[in-house]
Amino acid sequence: MxxxxxxxxxxxxxxxxxxxxxxxxxxxxxxxxxxxxxxxxxxxxxxxxxxxxxxxxxxxxxxxxxxxxxxxxxxxxxxxxxxxxxxxxxxxxxxxxxxxxxxxxxxxxxAGRFALAVYFADDRWCGSKIIEINEDQAEKLADIDWIKSFDPARVELRWADKSRLTHFTISNGQLIPQ
Incomplete structure (x- = not known):
């Protein structure tokens, strides 16, 4: 590294x-x-x-x-x-x-064919994953079983195009747009 x-x-x-x-x-x-x-x-x-x-x-x-x-x-x-x-x-x-x-x-x-979901707990990064573009994108963002032990409280959906940045709060397994 x-x-x-x-x-x-x-x-x-x-x-x-x-x-x-x-x-x-x-x-x-x-x-x-x-x-x-x-x-x-x-x-x-x-x-x-x-x-x-x-x-x-x-x-x-x-x-x-x-x-x-x-x-x-x-x-x-x-x-x-x-x-x-x-x-x-x-x-x-x-x-x-x-x-x-x-x-x-x-x-x-x-080309924007996928985005990066970046998860945070108490403003500290706790995980990232690729999200391919399709109809169940929100469902994929709320799937936090793989990092649940870090208690992620928010997720940023980042695209190559910075203007498409989207923020969500995670509350009781639900996404709330910010």
């Missing part, structure tokens, strides 16, 4: 910013997509890369961050992340396939 005290510097793909072969392969596979999405690459010690996409077209968004730490491609949406290769899919070590898996998830986020 990246050291939060370490500060990255803009990546220029030069010999004075060495990266692992894994990071170089992922960079090569993702670079065209990153350029198209105005992504910003940073180089971090000990030689891995972090890509941040924080706008989509002309609008500011909840950022999507992809990084190559520890020979994995991690996709982060602030308070949620996942790692590739995703071993629930057919196993692969091919950086191009792994990069395409990460890009597909980032594209779905940017």
């Amino acid at each position: 990246p050291d939060p005290e370490t500060i990255g510097i803009p990546y220029a793909a030069t010999p004075d910013q060495p990266v692992s072969a894994w990071s170089a392969d992922i960079y090569a596979a993702i670079k065209p997509w990153a350029d198209e999405h105005q992504g910003k690459w940073m180089w971090w010690e000990p030689g891995y890369l972090v890509l941040t996409v924080d706008q989509f077209g002309d609008r500011e968004i909840e950022p999507v961050v992809l990084h190559t730490w520890d020979e994995e491609l991690t996709v982060e949406l602030r308070l949620w992340d996942t790692h590739f290769p995703d071993w629930t899919l057919p196993p692969t070590d091919d950086p191009a396939v792994i990069a395409s898996q990460g890009i597909a998830l980032a594209d779905d986020w940017l």
Whole structure:
């Protein structure tokens, strides 16, 4: 896991910013997509890369961050992340396939195909989950069995488009819009 005290510097793909072969392969596979999405690459010690996409077209968004730490491609949406290769899919070590898996998830986020439900108890984060867009979205938000022991009192439904942020209070298993 990246050291939060370490500060990255803009990546220029030069010999004075060495990266692992894994990071170089992922960079090569993702670079065209990153350029198209105005992504910003940073180089971090000990030689891995972090890509941040924080706008989509002309609008500011909840950022999507992809990084190559520890020979994995991690996709982060602030308070949620996942790692590739995703071993629930057919196993692969091919950086191009792994990069395409990460890009597909980032594209779905940017296109608004899913939201992130972020739960809080006493203003402290206690869990996050992906919510796919469909008719039972509210029911999925109220399903807190997996974090019930933290007593979540509110949930934020976050989309890539920051203007769609929605807040709910959770009371007796019911959602109350704020």
